[in-house]
Structures are given as C-alpha cells and as structure tokens.
Amino acid sequence: MQKLLDILASGIHDAKNQLFIAESLISDAEKRHSIDLAEARYALESAANRMSRMLTSYRVMRHESRLSLLPVIVSDLCAEIALDQRNHLAHRNLALDVECTTDEAWPLDRDLVIDMLNNAVQNAGRHARQRIRLTAEQQGEMLVFKVDDDGPGFANLPPSRGTGLLLAAELARMHVRRGHCGSLTLSNGSPLGGARFELRLP
Amino acid sequence: MNMDFTDKRFLVIDDQAMAREALRSIAQTAGAFSVEFACNYQDAIFRIRNNTPDVILCDYMLGDGRSGQQLLEELRRFKLLPDETIFMMVTGEQSYEQVVSAVELVPDDYIIKPFSPDKLLLRLERILVKKAFFADYYKERRKQEFARALALLETKLNSTAGRGYRFEIMRQKAETLLASGHNTAAEALYRGILDAGEFPWARAGIARTLQRQNRLDEARHEIERVVASTPYYFDAFDVKATICLAQGDTDEAQQVLEQVARKTPRNYLRKRLLAEAASLNGDTETARAVMSDVIANDNMPGAVLAEDRLALARSHVAHDDRIAGEAALIGIRDSEVQNFSLDNQSSYAALLAICCPERGKKKFIGLRPALMSTELAIMNRLDVLHAALYLNDAELADRQAESMMAGPDAKSAFSAMRKLYALYGREVDFRELQKQVALRRIHHT
Structure with missing residues (x-):
C-alpha cells in the first residue's frame, strides 16, 4: 500500500511542477503583452490545490497523515x-x-x-x-x-x-x-x- | 524599508531546465534585477561562494541523491550564507513541510509550486521584515556576544512588533542559552515552548539540555519520542547517538547512525560521528571504511581536517595496518602538527609511535610527563592508552585507564579499553584496575 501512496505522491508532484511551468508561461505572456490572465492562473492553482487535497484526504483516511506545526x-x-x-x-x-x-x-x-x-x-x-x-x-x-x-x-x-x-x-x-x-x-x-x-x- | 527587489540578485537552483526557466520568469515578473542559474549542487556552492546572491530560490529535489535541505545545511556548515541573504526552498509537494516543522536548521521560508509572482513577492517581503527585526540580534550572536544577544531578545519578546515572532524569539533565546552553557534555563524555556505546541525541535532541545546536565536516561527518553514521531528529523538521530555513546550504549549509537547515514549518504559530519561510534564499538572495519569515504569525498575546500586524518590513522592502527596508518599521518602537514592542541598532539604522537616507532617513539616519550597529568578527550586518551600498552609502559597505560574509568567517559570508553588490554594480554590487570577505581569511589562517598 505504501507503494500506491508513493506512486500517487510522485505523480502529483510531477503534475504540480508542470502546472508551475504553465503558470510561469502565462505570467510571462501577461507581462509581454500587458494583458491580465489572472483567471487562467487561478484555474491552474485551483487544480494543483485539488490534487494536493486529494492526497491529503487519502493520507488522512489511511491514518498516515501528520500535521506539520x-x-x-x-x-x-x-x-x-x-x-x-x-x-x-x-x-x-x-x-x-x-x-x-x-x-x-x-x-x-x-x-x-x-x-x-x-x-x-x-x-x-x-x-x-x-x-x-x-x-x-x-x-x-x-x-x-x-x-x-x-x-x-x-x-x-x-x-x-x-x-x-x-x-x-x-x-x-x-x-x-x-x-x-x-x-x-x-x-x-x-x-x-x-x-x-x-x-x-x- | 526598501521592499523593492529591482536591485536584488537572484540565484535559481534546480536540476531541471524547464523548472529553472519557470522560476526565472516568475522571479523576473516579481521584479528581480538579475537571475542566475545553478543546475546542480556543486555549481550552486561555487556560485554562492564566489558571489553571494541576495535571494536564493532552491528546489528541494536537486537530483543525484542531493536535496535542497542538504545544500542549506552545507552552506551553514561552511558559513557561506550571510544573515542578509534570503534562502527560499521551492517544492512541489507538501512533504517538505514535515521537514521544516521538525528540524533546527530551516530556510527563511518555503513555497509550494505552483505559485504566482505576487505570492513570491509577498513571502519575500515578509522575510525582509523579519530579518530587519532580528538584524541586531544576529550581529551579536555571530560575534558570540551571548549576554548582549540575550538582552536584545528579551527586549524583542516584550515589544509589540515582536508579538508575531514570539516563538522564533523564544527559540533563539533557548539556543543562545544552550550555546552559552545555561543548560537549566534553556531547558525551562524549551519546556515552555513545548507547552505551547508540540514542536519536535523543542523536544530535541530538551534532550540536548538534559544531556549537558548529565541526566542521560531522561535525555534518552525525550529523544526517543522525537525520533519515533519525526523520521525526517535526521539531526535528532545524531543527538540520540551522542546520548547513547555517553550511556556506553555504543552498539545502539552505531546502529542509529548507520540507519540515518544510509538516507543521507553525503552528510560527512554524520559519517565522522559514525566512525567514532564504530570505533568505540569495536567495529574497526566500519570505522575505517567510513573515514576513508569522508577523506575521499568530503570535497569542500577546508572540509577535511587534520583530526580526520588522525581518525583514519586510528582505524588503520586498529586493523594493525601500520603502513596505511603511517601514510594517513604523513598526509597531515607540518604546519598543522605545530598548531595542534594537546589532545591532537597526543594522538599524533601515540599513533606515530605505533606505526613508525623510530619516528614516533621519541616524540611520544617527550610528551609523557604531560600525558601523566593532563585531561584529554576520550578518543585521544584511547590512542595514548594504545601506544603506552604497545610500548610496554604500564604506568602510563594504567594512568590513562584509571582516569577514563573515573571520569564522565567511563561508559563510552569501557569496551574499547577492555579490548586494548586484552590485545596485549593484560586482562587481569584491567580487572584489577576496575576494582581499585570502584573501591576508591566507595571510600569517597
């Protein structure tokens, strides 16, 4: 089971890295063309947060979650x-x-x-x-x-x-x-x- | 305060080219004046040494078995990070949060990808405010002006601006108290912090203060709790190992260190501690392999010290490989030998006397009067004991053994002493010495 958690965690990690690349490209385009694409970035960040939340839920359900105070x-x-x-x-x-x-x-x-x-x-x-x-x-x-x-x-x-x-x-x-x-x-x-x-x- | 980053130099550290580009772009949008890249660990250290940036954005995963946390620890170890430089860890996952919340050595902040330029700016501005708040304290602390540093912290703790930094002020205060030898005051403060929140670093702090007060069983109990609850907190394992050594539990000390060293193969400070534990534990093979690794691979300039070569020579001597022992000793420069403390001088002379009697014996005998009367650290004392036994100097040998048995290192040195006496066929004398020391203790009490 630990293995499944590792697969999920590393997949989410990679996906968030890619979303970050996307966000940087968007913010670069905003600057170059003086346009506001904040809503696109918001959607990306929401997607990333969703994935993290899913992983947290899974950990909590398996009682493997620990708070970082x-x-x-x-x-x-x-x-x-x-x-x-x-x-x-x-x-x-x-x-x-x-x-x-x-x-x-x-x-x-x-x-x-x-x-x-x-x-x-x-x-x-x-x-x-x-x-x-x-x-x-x-x-x-x-x-x-x-x-x-x-x-x-x-x-x-x-x-x-x-x-x-x-x-x-x-x-x-x-x-x-x-x-x-x-x-x-x-x-x-x-x-x-x-x-x-x-x-x-x- | 100047919250502008347009005159700031950024360094982006990431092993992935796309990710580096992304960080650069975000930093530039946030207003960075210039952005440099480092694509791996060594390159990062080189750049930071040669031209310290104002802001470091470092990815947590650096590839090649290295992490941003290791880089941070190495930078602090070699004092390459000025207090003014911002170190921000960048990570794609929440698990780094577990590391940050546990360990003593933390970056200024960390940020989880993906994030916007505005978010980065907000976080960086906060760090600047915090650094400004602590600036005068950092200055005194760096100069080791502990009393003045403590006075500044006290003022800050009672100030309105300090309310938000309450925990950080208490933490700094406890560390400064510990560094200046105020163990009971540090303990009380750590207990206060722990009452406000179960911070692993605070519980480890309690263990450290208890250890300094020689309350070893309590120290062991506290550190076991930390180790069990925070597997990422590697320094806590080191603390546990040093407590085990003081308790004479050399076997557990070595096991603990081996277990963490496997996870942090490039932490050479930990490996030095492992070599010491293995050596005290009688596992000379491990001690030798680990010290060879340290000397071959701890490749920051100035990282390998004369003490390390002594440790390597010691491990060769334990294997009766006197040629290799002598070679290790020859690696120590004359200028280093001349500047040795008495501790190291004793080891140097003792090991040389064993490896190469014609060169070392005279030097060792010259030190004899001092060795009969002075206090030495445990590893050095064991080297002197070995040489004395080897040269058939029973009086000098017994003096070393008695002194160790009566002192605070009795437990950690015990099995190593017994083995040395056995090696030279003097088990009976060792038991006799033990009896005498015990009797003397009874008469004293």
Missing part, C-alpha cells in the same frame, strides 16, 4: 487567503473583506489551514450575492476563523458535506493542544444573512 502569524495567513481569492471573486462582482483582530503567531499547519480556508471562501463564493467576510480572532485559548456570506444560507442543517468539508473537519480535529482539539461548525449564523463556516483551532 509551524508558528504562523495569523494576519499573514489571512493576507494569503485574500491574495489567493480576492481577484477571482472580484471577477464575479463579489467582495472579500478580511478582518484580523489578533497580531499573534499560532502553531498550526500552514498549508493545510490555508487550503481549508481557501476552500471555504470558494464555497461561500458559489452562494454569496455580494460579499464574503473572513474574520480571525483569538477567543481565550482558541483561534477562531469565520467565513460568512450574504447568500441564502444552507437549506438543511447540518448540511451534507462534500470531501473538502469532511477533510477540513478531520484536519481541524487533528489540531490538538493543551487537551483541546479543533472543530469545524457550519451554520446559518452569518451576520451578513447567509452561511457561516467556523473553524476553531486550539
């Missing part, structure tokens, strides 16, 4: 989500507001948490009317991320979860510190009127 400055993390998503959302006339009220560093798995939040913002983007809001704040021993939108909210609660959300919930639970573990909650409690994705990390 790094102290990450929370506001830096929010800035990366904004950089990854804002442009794309603007194309669809959606605004992404980011509010980060903590200047702390937090021990978390940077790439996995960024992917979870990117995925949450993308999901919100499918249902939002005009705006999405990402907030990050410290509540006692927990770091709380919320993604709110002004869409119609979930039709059923709890909503049926796709692979991305199931994985996010599992990864949240894997963040453990001082006897607390992380959690993921989906609700219709958004002050913007729509759905809320709430990720709590110890």
Whole structure:
C-alpha cells in the first residue's frame, strides 16, 4: 500500500511542477503583452490545490497523515487567503473583506489551514450575492476563523458535506493542544444573512 | 524599508531546465534585477561562494541523491550564507513541510509550486521584515556576544512588533542559552515552548539540555519520542547517538547512525560521528571504511581536517595496518602538527609511535610527563592508552585507564579499553584496575 501512496505522491508532484511551468508561461505572456490572465492562473492553482487535497484526504483516511506545526502569524495567513481569492471573486462582482483582530503567531499547519480556508471562501463564493467576510480572532485559548456570506444560507442543517468539508473537519480535529482539539461548525449564523463556516483551532 | 527587489540578485537552483526557466520568469515578473542559474549542487556552492546572491530560490529535489535541505545545511556548515541573504526552498509537494516543522536548521521560508509572482513577492517581503527585526540580534550572536544577544531578545519578546515572532524569539533565546552553557534555563524555556505546541525541535532541545546536565536516561527518553514521531528529523538521530555513546550504549549509537547515514549518504559530519561510534564499538572495519569515504569525498575546500586524518590513522592502527596508518599521518602537514592542541598532539604522537616507532617513539616519550597529568578527550586518551600498552609502559597505560574509568567517559570508553588490554594480554590487570577505581569511589562517598 505504501507503494500506491508513493506512486500517487510522485505523480502529483510531477503534475504540480508542470502546472508551475504553465503558470510561469502565462505570467510571462501577461507581462509581454500587458494583458491580465489572472483567471487562467487561478484555474491552474485551483487544480494543483485539488490534487494536493486529494492526497491529503487519502493520507488522512489511511491514518498516515501528520500535521506539520509551524508558528504562523495569523494576519499573514489571512493576507494569503485574500491574495489567493480576492481577484477571482472580484471577477464575479463579489467582495472579500478580511478582518484580523489578533497580531499573534499560532502553531498550526500552514498549508493545510490555508487550503481549508481557501476552500471555504470558494464555497461561500458559489452562494454569496455580494460579499464574503473572513474574520480571525483569538477567543481565550482558541483561534477562531469565520467565513460568512450574504447568500441564502444552507437549506438543511447540518448540511451534507462534500470531501473538502469532511477533510477540513478531520484536519481541524487533528489540531490538538493543551487537551483541546479543533472543530469545524457550519451554520446559518452569518451576520451578513447567509452561511457561516467556523473553524476553531486550539 | 526598501521592499523593492529591482536591485536584488537572484540565484535559481534546480536540476531541471524547464523548472529553472519557470522560476526565472516568475522571479523576473516579481521584479528581480538579475537571475542566475545553478543546475546542480556543486555549481550552486561555487556560485554562492564566489558571489553571494541576495535571494536564493532552491528546489528541494536537486537530483543525484542531493536535496535542497542538504545544500542549506552545507552552506551553514561552511558559513557561506550571510544573515542578509534570503534562502527560499521551492517544492512541489507538501512533504517538505514535515521537514521544516521538525528540524533546527530551516530556510527563511518555503513555497509550494505552483505559485504566482505576487505570492513570491509577498513571502519575500515578509522575510525582509523579519530579518530587519532580528538584524541586531544576529550581529551579536555571530560575534558570540551571548549576554548582549540575550538582552536584545528579551527586549524583542516584550515589544509589540515582536508579538508575531514570539516563538522564533523564544527559540533563539533557548539556543543562545544552550550555546552559552545555561543548560537549566534553556531547558525551562524549551519546556515552555513545548507547552505551547508540540514542536519536535523543542523536544530535541530538551534532550540536548538534559544531556549537558548529565541526566542521560531522561535525555534518552525525550529523544526517543522525537525520533519515533519525526523520521525526517535526521539531526535528532545524531543527538540520540551522542546520548547513547555517553550511556556506553555504543552498539545502539552505531546502529542509529548507520540507519540515518544510509538516507543521507553525503552528510560527512554524520559519517565522522559514525566512525567514532564504530570505533568505540569495536567495529574497526566500519570505522575505517567510513573515514576513508569522508577523506575521499568530503570535497569542500577546508572540509577535511587534520583530526580526520588522525581518525583514519586510528582505524588503520586498529586493523594493525601500520603502513596505511603511517601514510594517513604523513598526509597531515607540518604546519598543522605545530598548531595542534594537546589532545591532537597526543594522538599524533601515540599513533606515530605505533606505526613508525623510530619516528614516533621519541616524540611520544617527550610528551609523557604531560600525558601523566593532563585531561584529554576520550578518543585521544584511547590512542595514548594504545601506544603506552604497545610500548610496554604500564604506568602510563594504567594512568590513562584509571582516569577514563573515573571520569564522565567511563561508559563510552569501557569496551574499547577492555579490548586494548586484552590485545596485549593484560586482562587481569584491567580487572584489577576496575576494582581499585570502584573501591576508591566507595571510600569517597
């Protein structure tokens, strides 16, 4: 079985390398012809993220996944989500507001948490009317991320979860510190009127 | 602060031509002034030595059994990376994250492909801000002004700007405390960090502080946990091996090092440690093969030291191959011999006395008064013991053995001592010495 995982991992590694070559060619063309192909690059990066997420899911399902904790400055993390998503959302006339009220560093798995939040913002983007809001704040021993939108909210609660959300919930639970573990909650409690994705990390 | 990269020189290191082009293009779009290439490990070191770039973008996989992490470690080992230079690891997979989160020696950051010029720029700007924040500390640390370095870190820890760097400040503080011999303070700090997050480097730090305090069983327990949970963290295996050696568990030390050395065939610092462990473990064949490999292949200028040639000569002597031993000793330049510390001088004279008595015996006898009274490091002490036994100087030999048995190296040196006494048919004397040292210890307590 280890062999299958190795084959998958090395295939994904090669594919991401090729996507990077493609992205560099696109960005080169943008510069040379003064055109904006950000949406093409966004699609490439989304494809790469999908593949990584698939590999992570597989590892988590086989209980072979281990978090890589790094102290990450929370506001830096929010800035990366904004950089990854804002442009794309603007194309669809959606605004992404980011509010980060903590200047702390937090021990978390940077790439996995960024992917979870990117995925949450993308999901919100499918249902939002005009705006999405990402907030990050410290509540006692927990770091709380919320993604709110002004869409119609979930039709059923709890909503049926796709692979991305199931994985996010599992990864949240894997963040453990001082006897607390992380959690993921989906609700219709958004002050913007729509759905809320709430990720709590110890 | 100047966040402009238009006057910065970039070096892109990747063994794949297409990937190099891609990195160059992205770096140029991000505003790089000039971009140079290195297509392999050696080429990268050559370029960095001769004209240090401002920003290094290095792929994690460099081909030919080399990784970007190894390159980074080598650059730090030979002090080829100034604090101002940015080293960014580029990787196509998440597994490098596991390495970064575990090890002590980390790049300034890493970035996962594919990424946009904007993303690269964002990350590089953050590194500049961080380097500026720590600049005065790095300066004091480099000058080994530990007290001043610690004072600066303390100020930073309490500053508003330092909130986001809290963990990094604590980590630097613990390392500086450890480097300046404040073992208990370092231990307390590492424990504090560990309470905030299960960082493997912090637990390894605890093991290192415990080892320095000679609390070996606790140290071993902590490092076993690290080794079991983070197989990528090779330095932790080295720490485990040195703890095993101090405990006299030379067999386990050698096994651990052999296991990691197979995964890092070109880490020659680790191989030196392996040779020492093998030598103490009585596996002279391995010690000899490993030291020959080190001297033949650790090919950075200045990498092979006179100590290495002594170690090789030692391994030949252990095989009773005195011609090869002498050849290894002749490889040491006269100027090096003249600048030897007493430790190395003793080994040099002892090994030469065995390999080539007409040249070495006089030198060795000349050192005898010093050898009767001074403290020596374990490997050097064993060489002196060997030569003394060889030259039938029982008094000098027993003095070395007693001193080792009573000292902190008793456990690690024990089996090597016993073998040497046996080699010269003096097992009975060795047991007698053991008894005497034990009795003296009882009387003292």
